[in-house]
Amino acid sequence: MTPRQRATKQGAAVRDALATAGGFRSAQDVYAVLRAAGGSVGLSTVYRHLQSLVEDGVVDVIHTPDGEATYRFCGDAGDRHHHHLVCRRCGRTEQIEGRAVERWAGEVAREHGYAEVDHTVELFGVCPACRAA
Incomplete structure (x- = not known):
């Protein structure tokens, strides 16, 4: 969590x-995974924590071509600037320079x-x- 928010x-x-999860996922996707695992977290809490992770630089956020915000844990890549190549069908993501x-x-x-x-460049x-399928 961020220095502004205590770890919970x-x-x-x-x-x-x-x-x-791998790849980019919506807040609703993360919420569904947590609920399926028996968690009692609320959707607004998921959004709040995702935003904190974005601010910390360990999660990237992009908007899909239809405008939905999606999030991806970038781990060690979060400390260097990078872009993404994202599959429109399955969400597979490559970090690219x-x-x-x-x-x-x-x-x-x-x-x-x-x-x-600052800038953001995402390729879809x-x-x-997916091409072979």
């Missing part, structure tokens, strides 16, 4: 459920006099396993 059993359960994107973002920021620029496609 529910927070650890949210983190563990997301870490074992985007050196050209990083250079481009820096150049655009400098051209316009901006500092402390169909993975080899």
Whole structure:
């Protein structure tokens, strides 16, 4: 949990459920896993803990093409900037680097006099396993 929020059993359960889920999952997916395991956590608590994990940099959040927020535990990758290649069908996710994107973002920021620029780039496609199915 974040320094702003004390560690709780529910927070650890949210983190563990997301870490074992693989790929990006919605808050409702995490909530369903916890409820199926007998947890008494509420949906608003799941959202609150997911947001804390995002702020801590150990969970990434992206919005699907239809606008739904989804979350993925990135573990050790949470401390370095990265992007994702996500399968539209099964949610399989690859962490990817985007050196050209990083250079481009820096150049655009400098051209316009901006500092402390952040960005998000996510790629969506169909993975080899889903293409073969």
